[in-house]
Amino acid sequence: MSFNRVLGQDLAKQIIQKALLNGSVAHAYLFYGPESIGKKLVAVELAKALNCPVSGPADGCDECPSCRKIEQGAHPDFFFLEPTKTSSSAREGAIHIEDVRELQRRLNFLPYEGKTKVAVVDSAELMNPQAGNSFLKTLEEPPANTVLILIASNPRQLLPTIVSRCQGIRFQPLGSGEIRRILQLQEGLEPEEIELRTAQSMGQVEKALNVDTARTDQLRRDLVEMIGTVSYARVDAVFAWSRTRAKQSDSIPEVLDQLTVLLRDLAFLKARDDAALLHNKDLAGQLKPLAARKTLPAILKMAEAAERTRRALQGNANAQLALENMLLAFCDAA
Numbered sequence: 001m002s003f004n005r006v007l008g009q010d011l012a013k014q015i016i017q018k019a020l021l022n023g024s025v026a027h028a029y030l031f032y033g034p035e036s037i038g039k040k041l042v043a044v045e046l047a048k049a050l051n052c053p054v055s056g057p058a059d060g061c062d063e064c065p066s067c068r069k070i071e072q073g074a075h076p077d078f079f080f081l082e083p084t085k086t087s088s089s090a091r092e093g094a095i096h097i098e099d100v101r102e103l104q105r106r107l108n109f110l111p112y113e114g115k116t117k118v119a120v121v122d123s124a125e126l127m128n129p130q131a132g133n134s135f136l137k138t139l140e141e142p143p144a145n146t147v148l149i150l151i152a153s154n155p156r157q158l159l160p161t162i163v164s165r166c167q168g169i170r171f172q173p174l175g176s177g178e179i180r181r182i183l184q185l186q187e188g189l190e191p192e193e194i195e196l197r198t199a200q201s202m203g204q205v206e207k208a209l210n211v212d213t214a215r216t217d218q219l220r221r222d223l224v225e226m227i228g229t230v231s232y233a234r235v236d237a238v239f240a241w242s243r244t245r246a247k248q249s250d251s252i253p254e255v256l257d258q259l260t261v262l263l264r265d266l267a268f269l270k271a272r273d274d275a276a277l278l279h280n281k282d283l284a285g286q287l288k289p290l291a292a293r294k295t296l297p298a299i300l301k302m303a304e305a306a307e308r309t310r311r312a313l314q315g316n317a318n319a320q321l322a323l324e325n326m327l328l329a330f331c332d333a334a
């Protein structure tokens with residue numbers, strides 16, 4: 001029943017439903033994986049299953065007052081903590097120690113209506129250090145009848161002591177079939193638009209729904225051109241490209257995502273020469289001659305450089321320097 005409403009994530013759902021059936025649900029879970037692929041939905045379904053008085057242990061019924069209140073975020077034993085911004089100019093919110101303390105206070109009571117209190121901490125990596133240390137105490141001595149669920153897309157940014165006290169469950173990007181089904185439920189999307197959005201979604205629902213297809217299209221073409229021209233003979237272009245892209249710092253993660261997918265397509269063309277299976281099918285005409293000019297080891301080196309750059313930027317690396325380093329590695333591989 002209700003776990004079925006979450007598309008994809010079969011492995012995660014299997015692990016959780018097995019634990020529900022066996023009565024071996026952990027005190028604390030860490031759901032991790034890219035944004036917008038169903039982590040929060042699964043957390044809500046787990047809370048429903050733990051508290052539903054109607055259906056069996058492994059699922060909620062979706063109909064009873066308990067299931068409905070959890071769904072609406074109105075159940076007194078279901079808590080949801082997410083980052084808040086301290087000012088409108090702050091780029092990212094944070095989870096503050098006061099929020100964690102308030103949650104701890106409420107977790108100390110027995111379940112009010114249900115059987116098990118469930119606390120979900122969304123974007124848990126945005127707990128500031130004091131909040132994280134305070135939360136650690138709850139993980140070390142979990143209150144009775146309580147399940148804690150941390151949700152994170154960058155689990156590396158969590159305190160290792162927090163991670164080690166949670167059972168980790170990895171969530172995968174959705175397959176194109178699942179993304180397509182979600183898009184087909186939206187009104188007014190033409191089939192070509194659905195295909196384009198599916199291809200550009202990276203398996204993430206939010207991206208599939210909100211991607212600016214014209215902008216992404218421009219970006220992909222820009223990247224194909226960059227891969228085609230980058231070389232030590234054109235170092236001027238390397239520095240100009242890095243400077244321009246570094247200025248638009250918000251878009252860098254997307255640039256690296258699209259670059260990674262394009263390089264994967266190039267590697268794929270090299271190995272299989274089958275354009276039907278490309279992610280960027282519509283760019284096959286430009287990608288084929290590019291693949292013919294590069295060796296497979298060169299393409300793989302470029303993909304590694306892109307991945308290194310992504311990690312460096314998740315830390316605190318300077319964007320322009322990181323992009324320049326990446327393109328110089330591309331020159332090496334050219």
Ligand SMILES: [Zn+2]
Pocket residue numbers: 052053054055060061062063064065066067068
């Ligand atoms: Zn129910």
